[in-house]
Amino acid sequence: MSIEELAAKLNAGSLTDSLMGENTDLSSLIDDSGELFANLDALLLMPGAMLLMAVLIEMFVPLPKFLRLASIIPACQGLARKVNRPERKSSERYFAGILLPMIIILGTIFLSLLLLTLAGFDPILLLVLTTLMLTLHPVQQAAVKASRLLRRGNKAGVRAVLSPLLLRDCTRLSLIGLAKAGCDAICLRLFAAWFAPMVWFLLLGFEGALLMQLCFILNCAFNVKLAENAHFGLGSRRMLQVMLLPPAVVFALINLWRPHAWAHVKLALSQSKSCPSARVSSFVLALCALTLKINLGGPRYYHDELLRYARLGWSAQPGASAPLQMLHLLRFSGLGLICLAFLINMLYTFS
Secondary structure, eight states: OOHHHHHHHHHHTHHHHHHHHHHHHHHHHHHHHHHHHHHHHHHHTSHHHHHHHHHHHHHHSOOOGGGSGGGGHHHHHHHHHHHOOTTSOHHHHHHHHHHHHHHHHHHHHHHHHHHHHHTTSOHHHHHHHHHHHOOOHHHHHHHHHHHHHHHHTOHHHHHHHHTTTOOSOOTTOOHHHHHHHHHHHHHHHHIIIIIHHHHHHHHHOHHHHHHHHHHHHHHHHTOTTSGGGTTTTHHHHHHHHHHHHHHHHHHHHHGGGSTTHHHHHHHHHHHHTTOGGGHHHHHHHHHHHHHHTOEEEOOEEETTEEEOOOEEEOSSOOOTTHHHHHHHHHHHHHHHHHHHHHHHHHHHHHO
16 A cells, blocks of 8 residues: 555545454454353353263363372371371270361361362362362273173273272172172262262252262271271261262152162162161162162172172172163263253253
């Protein structure tokens, strides 16, 4: 453009109008972006929407183990070794098994609330913390691999896949025993570390879900099935059973649409009486076994010590696809709960 044409446009005001038009387009773009982020924040403020996004991210994105909340288990076990000494009386060890979990729980919740307060309770940060707290992807991968290896008859491969999920000795188990052990582990892990935190998130928010997950982690760290934790781990076990009660009720209600569901609930309640120290966990395990029409529970070895547990469910032994069926049952129940909560949030918001 020549100097004469530029001067002519400047005199006519067309250049100024074009620059103002570009500024207007930029301002409208910024306004649209701000409105988009505002809508995203508003969506994340709904518990159902935030939980749905967190579950989908955790389900499909492989997260490093050190980022998950379960990575604190070795540290908790190290603290337990300092206070759970063999020379102490059983009453002292029992009291220490109550006091140490309370300190860990209160300290973790305080630090998480402090972080959220400093961040102004940012919904994005809350979404990230919720995603890291849930545990579905590792168990999901283990269930798929275990079922595939069971069909091939590869017992060594199944043991290697299930070893991170199991404390029991699997070296003496047949393929049916490995399928049963896999179903036990997948059911209890998914229910306590994935389904139950989601229920508590909907009831009490992030703090409720964090409390539930911490109770599960501490129960794993201070497992009463180990001889050294026979007294020390009782407090953590009882806290876990109390926290699992509302999720167990929700799980039973969600699956009432299935055939003979009410009869299964009554039979699961009856079978769970044979495990008074872990009645809620036994009820969930029995209900899942009855739904899938398989037999679970029974005796097992923990560090060469035989522990006899009651048999739960039907008389049919689980097949190679049983771990995958257990995964589908719990995952369907959890996703159904989230979708129902999301729809209720949407109807309440736009009503």
